[in-house]
Amino acid sequence: MKKYDINIVNDKNTIEMAVRGSFKEEDVQNFVRDYQSAVSRVNVENFTLEVDCTNMDILRQEMIPQLENSFKMYNESGFKTVQFNTKSNAILKLQLHRLARNVGMKNAKIVEV
Numbered sequence: 001m002k003k004y005d006i007n008i009v010n011d012k013n014t015i016e017m018a019v020r021g022s023f024k025e026e027d028v029q030n031f032v033r034d035y036q037s038a039v040s041r042v043n044v045e046n047f048t049l050e051v052d053c054t055n056m057d058i059l060r061q062e063m064i065p066q067l068e069n070s071f072k073m074y075n076e077s078g079f080k081t082v083q084f085n086t087k088s089n090a091i092l093k094l095q096l097h098r099l100a101r102n103v104g105m106k107n108a109k110i111v112e113v
Contacts, residue, residue, distance in 0.1 A: 006038045015042065018052040028066050030037040039077050049074055054113060059095045068099055075105040076094045085113045
């Protein structure tokens with residue numbers, strides 16, 4: 001099963017991403033490549049990055065540096081808004097909020113869906 005999906009939805013000015021499970025190094029490399037390809041095709045200043053984290057596992061300590069690098073990448077991309085959709089999982093929401101704060105992401109929203 002693929003660990004992520006990235007779709008451009010032009011009529012909503014949104015890039016929708018779904019993230020599942022935990023990533024290994026190879027998954028991270030593939031994800032970064034596909035993310036950069038999608039971002040290069042839109043004017044990110046007018047777009048929202050919407051990340052579906054509803055099937056994402058609680059972060060293991062060894063994964064936090066890699067995910068922090070992803071958050072830096074999202075922040076540096078220049079999206080109007082970066083929205084993380086989660087289930088009712090207080091630990092994951094706290095982890096996502098902390099990562100966003102650590103990279104200086106001021107346009108992040110964590111939404112329980």
